[in-house]
Amino acid sequence: MMDPTLDYISRYLLEEEIEELNINAHKDEAALQDIEKPFYEILGQKYPPTPNEQLVCSSQLESDLSSSSSSSLKSESSNNDTLVGSLPVMEFHKGIEEGMKFLPTINNLATDCKEKIISADPSEVKYENSAWYKLAEKDDFGMMSRPRIRKYSIGRDLDILEGRNSKISMVDSEEPVRDDVYDEVLLDHGDHWLKGEIWSLREALQLEASSGVRKEIQGDHELYTLLIHCSEAVAIYDQQRARELLNKIRIKSSPDGNGIQRLACVLADALEARLAGVGSEYFRRLIAKRVKFPYTYFLKGYHMFIRAVPLIRVYLCFSNRNILNVTRNARKVHVIDLGTKLGFQWPSLIQAISKREGGPPKLRITCIDLPEPGFHPAKRIENVGQRLREYARSFNVPFEYKGIASQWESIHIEELTINDDEVVIVSSLSGLSRVKDETFSMDSPRDRVLQLIRQIKPQIFIQAEPNRSYSSFFPTRFRQVLSTYAACYDLVDSTIPRKDKERKLLENVYFVPAIINSVACEGSDLKEKPETLKQWQRRNLRACFEQLPVNPDIVKECKNLVRDGYDNRYFVQEDDNWLLQGWKGRVLSGVTAWKPKLDEGC
Incomplete structure (x- = not known):
């Protein structure tokens, strides 16, 4: 398969050759006049025209050739004023068209990650790059939400963009330094208080199971296989195969499903970002958004974690007891x-x-x-x-x-x-x-x-x-990430109801950024080793x-x-x-x- 960049360079050089041929073909003034004369006769004008008429006729001809209407032409006298008034605009657009010949398109140059709007109708906005489209439609918590029309320019300096976002949206100074919510979560209130919260969570889990919400869907093993095969296709940059597998993964996964179905949603986003070459940008924007989140966002995720999983409480018990002893x-x-x-x-x-x-x-x-x-x-x-x-x-x-x-x-x-x-x-x-x-x-x-x-x-x-x-070799590292976080998501799925709103907060705080970074990024952009x-x-x-x-x-x-x-x-x-x-x-x-x-x- 030809490298997309080489393909672009080849077409670019070919366009230059075509331009040279066209220029050489029209050097002969007599031949040029022979070509122009029939068009003036069709328009009912004299040849050769005056300079003003030449500009008018050229613009009229361009308009007529691009139109599919078969209606007859209007008289020359009724159109001259309008056309002459539009001459600066026409020349401007003509200059843009000439300049656009030298710009690459996303379809032919994979290293250009800017999205391309296909339709002028806002209700039909589409993006060439599906991974970047999904990035555009994610909410501030990194979760999939309803599509929103938003333009991103990856070519901009991301550090400046992050700085502006942080400067505009920084609300830390408006948050309370301490209140009852912080005290409830961060202080030790004795085992009895937390036991009640843990048991209420387990009761909700049992109620959800009895209602049939937690009925397991067949095909989890197939989802594992699809994810592994997709990572192998992404590793060798087999775009067609990878996108086919991504479509199958998205059909079988669900952000509100069981553990592996939720994990598959995150991994699919990470694989697609890596395939599109925007993995590092995706992760950096995700982290830039997190800077703007209020502390209560992380506090709720932390609170849910200690209610569902004893991991942090064991850490704190070990740490505090050793510090007090020393x-x-x-x-x-x-x-x-x-x-x-x-x-x-x-x-x-x-x-x-x-x-x-x-x-x-x-x-x-x-x-x-x-x-x-x-x-x-x-x-x-x-x-x-x-x-x-x-x-x-x-x-x-x-x-x-x-x-x-x-x-x-x-x-x-x-x-x-x-x-x-x-x-x-x-x-x-x-x-x-x-x-x-x-x-x-x-x-x-x-x-x-x-x-x-x-x-x-x-x-x-x-x-x-x-x-x-984690291995430095991507296919092996993907399997390691899949194995590690499959256990983590299974643990959370076994202890928290699937419909609980704070469950997504926990997953976004403790799991999603690390998964995105480990799968979508490479080299020095990997934050965890x-x-x-x-x-x-x-x-x-x-x-x-x-x-x-x-x-x-x-x-x-x-x-x-x-x-x-x-x-x-x-x-x-x-x-x-x-x-x-x-x-x-x-x-x-x-x-x-x-x-x-x-x-x-x-």
Whole structure:
């Protein structure tokens, strides 16, 4: 198959040859007059004409030849005034037509991703590029919605576009720093309160099952097969085969169906964006939109997650209990959070530390996360600080906060202001997977971050990571993504009713961006390069960290937490100094604690 760009170049050169032939063919003035004369006779005008008549006749001829009407021509005298008045407009359009000859079309040049409007009627607007059309018709949450007429120009500077969107729509300053909704979700109200919410969710699930809504549809295995075959067609850029399979996938998938049907919708969008060559743009626009979302959007997704799945609650229990044990007698505590996201994990620590016998210590939290796109790269991390200050004030905890929006590997220890009289804790909950590894640079940024943590010399380094690994080879990586998120969507489908509105919030917050990035993007645009827990263990040991044993009391507390209302197919267990979490026998993630070795050999 000829490369679309080469095909365009060939046609472009051919057009130049045709133009040269036409010019050469009309160099002979006599031959040109012989061609022109019959047309003037048809129009009932004298030949040769005056200069004004020549312009008028040329425009009249062009209009007549393009018209399908068989009506007779109007008299010359009645038309001259109108035509002469339209001469500047005609010349303008004629110039546009000449210029358009040198522009490529989307059909023939796949690297040009701008959409092309086919119909002038707004009710019939269509786009040549179906992947970009689907991007245009998605709502602000990344979900499919009714089609909306919206023009995108991919040729524009996306950073400027993101900045403008963020500047116009930034509403963080208008949101409450703290209110009853935040307190209800982020603070510890005892097991009894959350048990009631968990059981109400399970009752709704049982009611939906009894009503027949959850009746399984045959063909899930076929959907798996279609997705894998489609990824193979996309990998070799077999457009016809890929689009045929995408159509079949969309017929069998549903954004409101079971787990695999919902996952198939997201994967189909990602595959189509990759096939059209707009995967990176698609992902960047998705992230740019997320910057504008209010905190309550993420809070609702977080709330649904802790009601349906014990994953985050186990993380927080492990983290908070270890921090409280290490800082039992400390007067100053410094927590360095790598990948803070929205800081939802820290209000419960502030609440717990305020109850310490002898009074709370002075707490200092340094939150480090990647800059947000737009004109306010540190806006969210600053807002996290405002919220945490308010919680510390309400619980009478002496508090200091610092937010750093930066790539982790570029941070120097001097920026963290480590004091000798502090007990320092480093925490990274599912964040280090977003740091590039040696496949992107010989001087691995991931190893540089671990060396930074060693320089900090924390009393404890708490690390939580997903248990998965992605290949650099796209077909293999697609299978890995499919396998990983099939389990995640199945877990959610087994614990949340399909008609629940907040279920989509959960999926959009925790699943969709990662899936789109892993499937639609490539190379340096890949934001996640996860490793298995065994791989992380080997990497950290090479970096001169010592893995600490898991406290049996913490294991017991986490297991009791999972038993209280959650699905019994979800498990928590300790293995090789990792506290593992999984679903139906598959380990999904793990959390552990490390301490840097201070030996001279390291």
